[in-house]
Amino acid sequence: MRPVIKPALARLWREKQTLQFGTVRRHARVIEGVDRRLAGFLELVDGSRDGPAVVAAGQRLGLSAEYCRAVLDSLGSSELLDDAQALRDVLELYPPARRELLGPDLASLSLVHPAPGEAAAVLQGRARARVEVRGAGRIGAAVGAALAAGGIGEVAVLDRGRVTARDCAPGGLPPGDIGRLRATAARELVHRATGAPVGERYRRPPAAPPPPALVVLAPRDGSAAYTGAAVDAQELMRAGIPHLYTGVLEHLGVVGPLVVPGASACGSCATLARRDEDEAWPRLLAQLIDEGPGRARLPACDGAVAAAVAGLAALHVQLYLDGSPPPSVDGWCELSAADGMVRRLRLRSHPDCGCLWQSSAPGRTGTMA
Ligand SMILES: [Zn+2]
Numbered sequence: 001m002r003p004v005i006k007p008a009l010a011r012l013w014r015e016k017q018t019l020q021f022g023t024v025r026r027h028a029r030v031i032e033g034v035d036r037r038l039a040g041f042l043e044l045v046d047g048s049r050d051g052p053a054v055v056a057a058g059q060r061l062g063l064s065a066e067y068c069r070a071v072l073d074s075l076g077s078s079e080l081l082d083d084a085q086a087l088r089d090v091l092e093l094y095p096p097a098r099r100e101l102l103g104p105d106l107a108s109l110s111l112v113h114p115a116p117g118e119a120a121a122v123l124q125g126r127a128r129a130r131v132e133v134r135g136a137g138r139i140g141a142a143v144g145a146a147l148a149a150g151g152i153g154e155v156a157v158l159d160r161g162r163v164t165a166r167d168c169a170p171g172g173l174p175p176g177d178i179g180r181l182r183a184t185a186a187r188e189l190v191h192r193a194t195g196a197p198v199g200e201r202y203r204r205p206p207a208a209p210p211p212p213a214l215v216v217l218a219p220r221d222g223s224a225a226y227t228g229a230a231v232d233a234q235e236l237m238r239a240g241i242p243h244l245y246t247g248v249l250e251h252l253g254v255v256g257p258l259v260v261p262g263a264s265a266c267g268s269c270a271t272l273a274r275r276d277e278d279e280a281w282p283r284l285l286a287q288l289i290d291e292g293p294g295r296a297r298l299p300a301c302d303g304a305v306a307a308a309v310a311g312l313a314a315l316h317v318q319l320y321l322d323g324s325p326p327p328s329v330d331g332w333c334e335l336s337a338a339d340g341m342v343r344r345l346r347l348r349s350h351p352d353c354g355c356l357w358q359s360s361a362p363g364r365t366g367t368m369a
Contacts, residue, residue, distance in 0.1 A: 001116060003054060003072060004047030004084040008107035021080055027111055029078045037061050041071060047084025079114035086120035093127045094151070097195040102151050113322070122322045123151050129321050130154040132212040134232060136163075136186040137220030138301050139246055142172035142310035143317075144186060145193040150318055154209070157186035159220070166299070167220060169306045214317055215243040221291070221299050222247035233259075233267045237355065242320065244328060246313040248301045253309035253335035256328025257347050258316055262356060264329045265349040272350040302337040309335055312342075 009022040017035060019042075022028040034042070041058045049057060051072060058068035075081050087106060091099040102123070109119035131152050133144045136159035144157035159182040167182065168175045177185040215236055236243045237259070244258040245267060259266045275281045287294030312333060316326035327333060331346045349356045 001086075002047050002050050002084040003045050003075070003081045003116070004087075005042065005045045005075065005080050006082050006107070006110050008111055009080070027079070029080055031074075037063055038071070041068065045072070045075065045081070047082075047087075076116065081116050082110045082119060083116040086117040090120040090123045090127070093124065095194075095196075097197060098151075101149065101195045105150055109322075125323075126151040126318070126321060127153045129213040130156070130210060131214050131216065131317060131321075133157045133186075133216040133218060135159055135216075135218035135220050136173065136182040137167045137218065137222075138169040138172055138303070138306040139222075139248060139310050139313065140172075140216065140218035140220070141167070141186050141189055142169060142307065143216055143218060143246065143313050144190045145171060146311060146314035147317060148190045148193040150314065152318075152321070155190050156209070156212075157183070157190060159183055159186060166301070169301075169303050169310075171307050171310060211239065211241060213242070213321060215241055216313060216317060217243055217245050218247055218313070221295060222249040222301065237261045237266060244313060244317060244320075245332075246309060248306055248309055250296075250300050251302065251305075251337040253302075253305040253312075253337070254332055255309060255313045255316055255335075256326075256332025257330065258320060258326060258328040260329060264356075265347045266353065266355045269350040269353045269355060270332075270347055272352050273347065305335055305337045 005021065009027065010020075012020045012023070014020050014030065017033055019031045019034045019039070020028060021031070031042075040061050041063055044054055044057045044061075054072065055065050055068040058071075059065055072081070087110070091102060091106070094102060106119060106123055109122050113119045113122050129152050131147055131154070133140045133147070133155065136144075136157050140157060140159070144155050148155045161182055163173055163177045163180050163182050163185050165175065165178055167173050168178065173182075173185050173189060177189075215232070217232060233243065240261045242258065242260050244256065246255045248254070257265060257267065257270060271281070271285065278284075284294070286292065312335070316328045319326040320329070327344050330348070331344055334343050334345065335341070336343075
């Protein structure tokens with residue numbers, strides 16, 4: 001381990017000998033009694049030396065070895081240290097163009113996953129993950145780009161047909177792609193998000209890729225917001241593949257539910273819960289799905305809502321893959337174009353659904369809060 005004081009934390013002098021690391025309350029730490037020699041020692045904890053070498057360098061400043069070790073222990077228990085070697089090693093998994101781009105993302109992970117080496121292990125997990133995004137409209141394409149930029153090893157955005165003006169959005173497909181094949185344009189968007197040099201050819205993944213770690217259901221017409229409409233859901237439930245519904249429907253952006261098959265409430269649970277409130281719902285839904293006759297003639301999609309929803313959906317995917325259940329598990333988040341508020345709604349497993357075969361919570365009921 002090569003200890004480094006997390007470079008993402010600001011270093012601020014509260015007074016002459018009191019040093020504060022970080023500004024956000026959760027991470028901010030204060031060290032008192034920082035004289036010139038201790039300040040010099042802290043400068044040595046820059047990731048260029050291993051622990052014993054830091055102590056030896058501290059001794060050359062006139063500090064005792066015990067004191068130096070105690071300071072390092074204190075920095076470690078205050079979650080101020082990371083392992084610079086592990087951070088460098090994990091970036092080596094990526095092509096050179098991508099390493100610098102991932103620097104701020106890795107610095108963020110280092111704050112969220114505080115133990116030394118933990119952030120590197122989380123990014124290593126992302127590097128090994130394959131995520132599939134179904135739908136290359138305003139939301140899906142941008143989700144794919146955000147996930148690729150966040151270090152997911154392979155992101156496949158699947159769709160048919162050609163790009164139309166209504167598929168284009170900031171962060172997603174640019175207007176210059178109108179008329180191109182959606183699958184090709186989305187693949188190149190994802191490729192560019194990884195920092196691949198302009199003109200570098202895209203290397204095709206193996207013909208039979210491994211099953212995805214997660215699938216994002218983001219159909220272009222936003223119907224994923226009505227989870228029961230996703231025809232892929234049954235196949236994903238059977239295969240045990242986690243999946244996230246997301247879309248913009250009318251004025252509402254929706255992220256969730258993120259379904260962990262057998263362990264959290266699923267899309268059918270949401271449909272059944274809505275049926276409990278409106279018995280005509282299944283009939284209405286049948287007219288919406290698969291480009292049914294009742295669908296909107298010109299689907300609405302506020303561009304700013306689309307960008308925010310895509311970012312939130314990508315964040316929830318990352319959280320799930322990183323090992324922290326996002327709020328879209330057993331719930332969903334709504335962002336309204338009418339007031340800009342994000343709300344989290346709770347989704348319980350529905351007793352008529354029977355999808356929680358892994359559940360050990362028999363008391364769960366089928367109501368939405
Ligand atoms: Zn269910």
